[in-house]
Amino acid sequence: MGYDAPFTVTLALPDGRLLSSPVVPVGFDRQPRARFVWVWDTTGLSGSQSFTVTLLAPPDVRDTELANNVLTLEVPLQNRTALPPPEPGVRWDLQSAPGIRLHYVTGSAAERDAATLLALAQGAYADVAARLGVTTTEALDIYALDRVVGQGGYATSDWVAISYTDRAYAPAEMTLLLRHELTHRLDSAWECDALPALFREGLAVWVAGGHYWPESLPRKASGLLQTGRYIPLEQLLADFYRQQHEIGYLEAGALVAYIVEERGWEGVQQLCGAFTAARGDESARLTAGLTAVDLPAMPQLEQEWLRWLRSLHVSAEELRILEGEWLLMDTMRLYQQLHDPSANYLTGILFDPAAAVERGITADLVRRPRDPEAISLELLLQMTQEALRTGDPEEAAATLEALRVALHDGTSAAPEAVVRMRALVEAVMARGYEPYRTICFEDGADVGQRAPGCVVYALDRSNWPTKRLLWAARGADFDSWTVVGPQLEN
Numbered sequence: 141m142g143y144d145a146p147f148t149v150t151l152a153l154p155d156g157r158l159l160s161s162p163v164v165p166v167g168f169d170r171q172p173r174a175r176f177v178w179v180w181d182t183t184g185l186s187g188s189q190s191f192t193v194t195l196l197a198p199p200d201v202r203d204t205e206l207a208n209n210v211l212t213l214e215v216p217l218q219n220r221t222a223l224p225p226p227e228p229g230v231r232w233d234l235q236s237a238p239g240i241r242l243h244y245v246t247g248s249a250a251e252r253d254a255a256t257l258l259a260l261a262q263g264a265y266a267d268v269a270a271r272l273g274v275t276t277t278e279a280l281d282i283y284a285l286d287r288v289v290g291q292g293g294y295a296t297s298d299w300v301a302i303s304y305t306d307r308a309y310a311p312a313e314m315t316l317l318l319r320h321e322l323t324h325r326l327d328s329a330w331e332c333d334a335l336p337a338l339f340r341e342g343l344a345v346w347v348a349g350g351h352y353w354p355e356s357l358p359r360k361a362s363g364l365l366q367t368g369r370y371i372p373l374e375q376l377l378a379d380f381y382r383q384q385h386e387i388g389y390l391e392a393g394a395l396v397a398y399i400v401e402e403r404g405w406e407g408v409q410q411l412c413g414a415f416t417a418a419r420g421d422e423s424a425r426l427t428a429g430l431t432a433v434d435l436p437a438m439p440q441l442e443q444e445w446l447r448w449l450r451s452l453h454v455s456a457e458e459l460r461i462l463e464g465e466w467l468l469m470d471t472m473r474l475y476q477q478l479h480d481p482s483a484n485y486l487t488g489i490l491f492d493p494a495a496a497v498e499r500g501i502t503a504d505l506v507r508r509p510r511d512p513e514a515i516s517l518e519l520l521l522q523m524t525q526e527a528l529r530t531g532d533p534e535e536a537a538a539t540l541e542a543l544r545v546a547l548h549d550g551t552s553a554a555p556e557a558v559v560r561m562r563a564l565v566e567a568v569m570a571r572g573y574e575p576y577r578t579i580c581f582e583d584g585a586d587v588g589q590r591a592p593g594c595v596v597y598a599l600d601r602s603n604w605p606t607k608r609l610l611w612a613a614r615g616a617d618f619d620s621w622t623v624v625g626p627q628l629e630n
């Protein structure tokens with residue numbers, strides 16, 4: 141911003157308290173912001189509430205540069221009883237198994253599936269601990285969030301937060317996500333925790349077996365080289381987190397795969413140890429680490445790695461899926477920005493779940509858009525994900541194109557696929573169910589039905605979170621649906 145002191149925002153709360161916060165770069169995108177997190181408790185309040193927000197300039201800015209610096213906001217408080225399930229009345233609870241404490245909110249999908257989740261987490265913990273030769277007795281705290289946040293998970297050295305919700309529009313597979321975050325937690329055993337983000341993230345992706353789902357990192361990175369979207373390693377070393385997210389992680393994982401290929405898994409441990417023991421700036425320490433395992437320094441290592449990647453064969457089909465995945469993730473983040481900004485990892489808050497448990501706060505880790513428009517967009521994101529994973533890039537591309545038009549132009553002029561999905565969601569919700577997955581058929585006979593339509597996996601709002609299976613028959617118009625069922629639980 142070019143000023144000596146930061147700007148300040150003050151917030152006058154309806155109860156008369158005056159809070160202030162400096163405007164400083166916060167969030168992964170490092171944009172200047174003032175944040176007031178969990179400062180106002182609305183318990184017992186109702187009706188419209190009024191806030192005053194004031195932007196104050198530092199002393200070296202003339203007042204005339206700061207016209208219109210006061211904003212008054214009216215916030216209508218909704219009645220708690222209007223909240224959809226599992227709210228109101230949720231609270232944090234936990235279940236334990238050896239090595240794992242699973243925290244969740246009551247009435248959530250995570251509570252319903254706690255036994256499965258605990259077993260999964262124990263398996264992931266055992267995998268990663270074995271890889272790194274760690275025996276640990278310290279229990280891991282996992283917080284299951286009842287909404288998608290970021291790409292599905294985030295962690296500190298004290299805990300791991302994972303999104304666990306039935307309408308999982310972010311593609312991350314639970315096991316991979318847990319292995320990834322656990323690698324960050326345990327890599328200090330090999331002294332890898334001091335390495336640049338490029339290597340630490342690469343290590344986590346490699347140990348997990350893929351970024352969001354199991355995949356061949358070298359083959360994908362080889363495909364990347366044909367797309368013109370390659371990011372030079374120098375750029376990733378300098379500023380890893382602000383590059384295109386999936387490409388940065390893919391290159392990181394493929395680089396670690398190369399080191400393992402050339403010097404074995406023990407080579408990674410030696411590299412980490414030598415880096416950590418070395419003195420000097422990051423680049424000198426990296427050279428020391430690479431030299432210790434007889435690998436060339438950058439940029440020669442990059443050249444040799446690229447030569448290795450180029451020797452791998454990638455089919456045109458694989459390439460289309462790869463580009464579809466990036467577009468899907470960018471579209472997912474665009475959806476978050478427009479409909480659920482606090483979920484976007486670049487601009488959002490990434491709430492501390494341990495602090496939330498301590499303070500009895502649940503809303504930020506449960507509440508999310510639940511209107512037909514948001515639900516239909518999430519279902520389309522999820523359908524795209526399934527199309528890509530089952531190897532149908534054409535279907536995925538068509539759905540993504542429709543989604544992007546709807547997100548850019550609003551749903552009033554939305555493509556048919558979006559209007560149709562929204563009408564389907566409205567028909568299902570009118571019967572008291574909230575869809576979390578749909579599979580549509582051009583010919584209903586494929587699934588023993590007379591008309592074209594969709595199998596709808598839904599949750600019962602009157603008996604949350606019980607799963608139900610419905611059939612929605614498509615009428616002649618693209619927005620008319622007849623919902624039957626639930627036929628069975630699933």
Ligand SMILES: [Zn+2]
Nearest residue numbers: 320324341344
């Ligand atoms: Zn990571």
